Amino acid sequence: MSGPSPKLRVDKWLWQARFFKTRSLSAKLVTGGHLRVNGQKVAKASHAVSVGDVLTFPQARRVRVVKVAALGERRGPAPEAQTLYDDLTPEEKPVPKAPGSDGKGRPTKRDRRNLDLMISSRLED
Structure with a gap:
């Protein structure tokens, strides 16, 4: 018969696994009600986690x-720190860019001049 499994505070584990820069940030996430342990919402930073638990939380959008x-x-x-967890996060599909947008933003003055020349040459023909 084995003894009780070792446990660690969830805020401390999140900090040790380098998901958050400070322990107080990880505690703030937990007390804000944004963490689930094995599908159950957790609201106390002192909640104990052990090996095999699945954590779900928001991080960087x-x-x-x-x-x-x-x-x-x-x-x-x-x-x-990466040896402390297995990442089960599903991969996100890349969001396609808006049609007609090459990601360049506003046209430059040179682009506008070239466009005006092209339009004026079509009108003359």
Whole structure:
């Protein structure tokens, strides 16, 4: 018979896994009610997570879904932090650009002159 599985505060784990720059930012996300652990909303930063839990939360205009693979002992470098979770976030399809927009923005003065020359040459013909 094995003992209880080790657990860690969810705000601390999110900080150690480098999803948030500070622990207070991760706590603010949790207390704001924006985190789900295994599909259940969590409102306390002291909620304990263990290996195998699935976390769902918003980050940088997208929803992240991660599975806890390990509990960290410290906030180490990024390669070490990436070993703490498995990313289950579905890939987003790229949004096509608006038709007729080449991404250049407004035409420049040179573009307008060339357009005027082209229009005037068509009118003369």
